[in-house]
Amino acid sequence: xxxxxKDSIIVTQNVSNEIIRGDIYIxxxxxxxxxxxxxxxxxxxxxxxxxxxLINMHTHLPMTLLRGYGDDLPxxxxxxxxxxPIEAKLKxxxxxxxxxxxxxxxxxxxxxxxxxxxxxxxxxxNEAKKFGIRCYxxxxxxDFDTPEMKRECLPSECENFIKKWKNDELVEPVVAPxxxxxxxxxxxxxxxxxxxKYNCFIHIHCSETRYEVYDVLNKxxxxxxxxxxxxxxxxxxxxxxxxxxxxxxxxxEIALANACVIHNPVSNMKLATGGYTPLPELMEANAxxxxxxxxxxxxxxxxxxETMKFTAxxxxxxxxxxxxxxxxxxxxxxxxxxxxxxxxxxGCIEEGKLADxxxxxxxxxxxxxxxxxxxxxVYAMDAHNVSDVIINGKLILHERKFLNIDEExxxxxxxxxxxxxxxx
Amino acid sequence: xxxxxKDSIIVTQNVSNEIIRGDIYIxxxxxxxxxxxxxxxxxxxxxxxxxxxLINMHTHLPMTLLRGYGDDLPxxxxxxxxxxPIEAKLKxxxxxxxxxxxxxxxxxxxxxxxxxxxxxxxxxxNEAKKFGIRCYxxxxxxDFDTPEMKRECLPSECENFIKKWKNDELVEPVVAPxxxxxxxxxxxxxxxxxxxKYNCFIHIHCSETRYEVYDVLNKxxxxxxxxxxxxxxxxxxxxxxxxxxxxxxxxxEIALANACVIHNPVSNMKLATGGYTPLPELMEANAxxxxxxxxxxxxxxxxxxETMKFTAxxxxxxxxxxxxxxxxxxxxxxxxxxxxxxxxxxGCIEEGKLADxxxxxxxxxxxxxxxxxxxxxVYAMDAHNVSDVIINGKLILHERKFLNIDEExxxxxxxxxxxxxxxx
Numbered sequence: 001x002x003x004x005x006k007d008s009i010i011v012t013q014n015v016s017n018e019i020i021r022g023d024i025y026i027x028x029x030x031x032x033x034x035x036x037x038x039x040x041x042x043x044x045x046x047x048x049x050x051x052x053x054l055i056n057m058h059t060h061l062p063m064t065l066l067r068g069y070g071d072d073l074p075x076x077x078x079x080x081x082x083x084x085p086i087e088a089k090l091k092x093x094x095x096x097x098x099x100x101x102x103x104x105x106x107x108x109x110x111x112x113x114x115x116x117x118x119x120x121x122x123x124x125x126n127e128a129k130k131f132g133i134r135c136y137x138x139x140x141x142x143d144f145d146t147p148e149m150k151r152e153c154l155p156s157e158c159e160n161f162i163k164k165w166k167n168d169e170l171v172e173p174v175v176a177p178x179x180x181x182x183x184x185x186x187x188x189x190x191x192x193x194x195x196x197k198y199n200c201f202i203h204i205h206c207s208e209t210r211y212e213v214y215d216v217l218n219k220x221x222x223x224x225x226x227x228x229x230x231x232x233x234x235x236x237x238x239x240x241x242x243x244x245x246x247x248x249x250x251x252x253e254i255a256l257a258n259a260c261v262i263h264n265p266v267s268n269m270k271l272a273t274g275g276y277t278p279l280p281e282l283m284e285a286n287a288x289x290x291x292x293x294x295x296x297x298x299x300x301x302x303x304x305x306e307t308m309k310f311t312a313x314x315x316x317x318x319x320x321x322x323x324x325x326x327x328x329x330x331x332x333x334x335x336x337x338x339x340x341x342x343x344x345x346x347g348c349i350e351e352g353k354l355a356d357x358x359x360x361x362x363x364x365x366x367x368x369x370x371x372x373x374x375x376x377x378v379y380a381m382d383a384h385n386v387s388d389v390i391i392n393g394k395l396i397l398h399e400r401k402f403l404n405i406d407e408e409x410x411x412x413x414x415x416x417x418x419x420x421x422x423x424x
Numbered sequence: 425x426x427x428x429x430k431d432s433i434i435v436t437q438n439v440s441n442e443i444i445r446g447d448i449y450i451x452x453x454x455x456x457x458x459x460x461x462x463x464x465x466x467x468x469x470x471x472x473x474x475x476x477x478l479i480n481m482h483t484h485l486p487m488t489l490l491r492g493y494g495d496d497l498p499x500x501x502x503x504x505x506x507x508x509p510i511e512a513k514l515k516x517x518x519x520x521x522x523x524x525x526x527x528x529x530x531x532x533x534x535x536x537x538x539x540x541x542x543x544x545x546x547x548x549x550n551e552a553k554k555f556g557i558r559c560y561x562x563x564x565x566x567d568f569d570t571p572e573m574k575r576e577c578l579p580s581e582c583e584n585f586i587k588k589w590k591n592d593e594l595v596e597p598v599v600a601p602x603x604x605x606x607x608x609x610x611x612x613x614x615x616x617x618x619x620x621k622y623n624c625f626i627h628i629h630c631s632e633t634r635y636e637v638y639d640v641l642n643k644x645x646x647x648x649x650x651x652x653x654x655x656x657x658x659x660x661x662x663x664x665x666x667x668x669x670x671x672x673x674x675x676x677e678i679a680l681a682n683a684c685v686i687h688n689p690v691s692n693m694k695l696a697t698g699g700y701t702p703l704p705e706l707m708e709a710n711a712x713x714x715x716x717x718x719x720x721x722x723x724x725x726x727x728x729x730e731t732m733k734f735t736a737x738x739x740x741x742x743x744x745x746x747x748x749x750x751x752x753x754x755x756x757x758x759x760x761x762x763x764x765x766x767x768x769x770x771g772c773i774e775e776g777k778l779a780d781x782x783x784x785x786x787x788x789x790x791x792x793x794x795x796x797x798x799x800x801x802v803y804a805m806d807a808h809n810v811s812d813v814i815i816n817g818k819l820i821l822h823e824r825k826f827l828n829i830d831e832e833x834x835x836x837x838x839x840x841x842x843x844x845x846x847x848x
Contacts, residue, residue, distance in 0.1 A: 064789075064792070064793075065793060066795075067792075067793070067795065067799075067800075067804060068794075068795040068796040068799035068800055068803065068804060069795040069796070071746075071750075071751055071796070071799045071803060072736075072746055072747050072749075072750040072751060073746055073747060074745070074746055074747060075746065078746070101789055101792055102789075104789040105789035105790050108788075108789055108790070109790075109806075266737065268741070269737035269738065269740060269741035270736075270737050270740060270746065270803070271740075271746055272740040272741055272743070272744050272745050272746040272748075273744075274741070274744040296804075299803075300799065300800075300803040300804040301790050301803070301804050301806075302790075303790070303806070306730075306733075309730075310734075310737075312496075312694075313690065313693035313694050313734075314693065314738075314741075316693060316694060316695075316696040317692070317693035317696055317698070317738075319696070320696050320697075320698040321498070321696050322495075322496055322497055322498055322499065322502070322694065322695055322696040323496050323497060323498060324696075326495075326496040327495055327496060363831070363832065363835050364532075365488075365525055365526075365528040365529035365532055365834075366529050366532070366533075366725050366726075366727070366807070368488070368491075368525055368834075368835045368838045368839070369488075369489060369491070369838045369839045369841070369842035370492075370839070370842075371490075371491065371492040371493040371842065372492040372493070372495070375491075375492035375495045375724065376491075376492055376724075379492065379495060379694070379723075379724040379725070380491060380492060380720075380724045380725050382533075382725075382727070382806055382807045382808055383790070383806045383808070384806055384807070384808030407787070407789075408787065410789075410792075411787050411792045411793075414792045414793045415792070415793045415794070417793070418793035418794075418795065
């Protein structure tokens, strides 16, 4: 497939943060040329703001099926009376439809790559491949039986999962020990062993709630990050979701290890986890900061534009300082920062990069007039300003329509899956 | 014009918060019938979530022209180096185009009524009438010359403005003394006199920033709310924008006076004004709470769905309590609360009410599956899920297109106005 994007405003996100007016030519899965281009192509797109595809670094994709099922409840009640009873009923077919729905929502709102962690991760990986989206697929290790299998099967199945997906073009297998409160030291060490053996990324929840910090402190005499470190999991391959209750010392530890922080402001605020992922301190320490939506049950969207706005605003508000986190810095957290950490040849628009690209139709009331493109991306976007999405050189969304998906059918199947999960 | 909405989920927002499946028939400017209806109509709309139009209670409409012009700056620097120098250049033609753009953005995101405060308010009122949107138009009284006229002309021109618009079907003139820091006691008293004479609503900024509170305290020996009260402006016709820095005593005063609080969380957070409009205390005191976006220069959108989500989340987060402000309560703040305060025969969907109605196309990834309509409205909506908007019985937006506006022309004119304002 070849695609020509003409007469557009290109937010390159290259090292100089250049914004250029011009054309982009894409062939196979790469950006071949940027400039003034006259060439035939299978698809021609015109007059757009063009940005690198956004990277959503913390998702539980199939939880779209639980969107709006139990809001406004205290965390404990939400988990025990709503989420866990339904999750226990999950079967592979539910996972498949919930995941497809999540991909649609993410692509619709400009996301081209996600970093997931859930059960039935092989089903999720299969859906990603079918859909054509880039997916870091985290196989969960946890000290409970999952809806998919007995706990004792998890490590060996994790290895099988990694072997199956290790060289896929779109799916990258990730080892995902759930957290220090749901994994014993033995499980954490097993995760480390597997991750090292196959050179995998590690995805783990860390200090999401104050309760969690004190729970782990009581059980093991140390805070979650120390527990992660002492079990060999604080490495330059480690992605730490949340970090809402980390200390200044822990900020330094994370930066020193070149681990990656995933900030999920919308989910944290909605679940009232308290605390503030200390963005200014993490930035000061040159830590790698990225963003995620978390699952749709606690967000309740998978919209990275919204997440970028919440990120900027919550920290300005908290520090009484409108300049503390700037639009450009937030956009970096959703593009170049995660791409750099993941060693993904994307996250910016340059010749030779993977063609993971989002086109925005800026002839819209909320994007007019155009004083500052970066400001619009972070503060003024609606998901539906996105018109076209290209992943790995393939046009997935064109003029706001999915090229290869029967949308109505997905909505019907998702409703059916919901009914099925709610029935006795 | 007659409109029939068929086979829809109707969020009535009536006293029992009923959600019913059925049809709505609209004729002239009223909701004639709700139920199972078979009748011919000029327009038929099918299979929607139908809600009362949202009411945006604090806007500075023409500031759309300054959207994204100076973000991430401390408030003082933002005002003195960005906003005020541009505002000084504003002419009637800029106001007209900026206002039209604001109406498009608001309608596109489900707003059918706004409460504005700016300069050139007669131009704004004219645009509202032409556009067909309901507008409470606040004529600003302030102790400076405005871009429109000398300060000494303001009171008499305010009276002329009120006389001109007093009996309009869509526009309601409002007296808008800017604030206690920009209005002397004499100006506040003049505002009171005019508002009483013509039985007008009063719209005033109150305790937006900590600086403002101490500034007024230093100058007059009392806090802004006391200054408002002592000058006769704390009445059941008074709308207090922001209230981010009010005390528990002031909460009681406001509730006792039956005045209305307008909470603007997005703008407050973006400008880093600090403080928290004390929603739980205001709710406890049975105060009238409503929501606004503020101007597009500080938001940078005019999207009430986004404002509802921010409202719920900021207070959950601040109080470490996911149940402290619930979706239904937030939806009320954008519909029945302001309608009740304004004595507007709208804000809910009942026979005999004004037909200010928004239709939402819920066949969308972000609104699937449908566990809970109210949750979706507050936590999962995108502006562009709105498909049709009816104001005063007229269909303004149909299948996501404006029926009587050349959209491209507005965008072009807005860009031209921007260029004009930026040129020397």
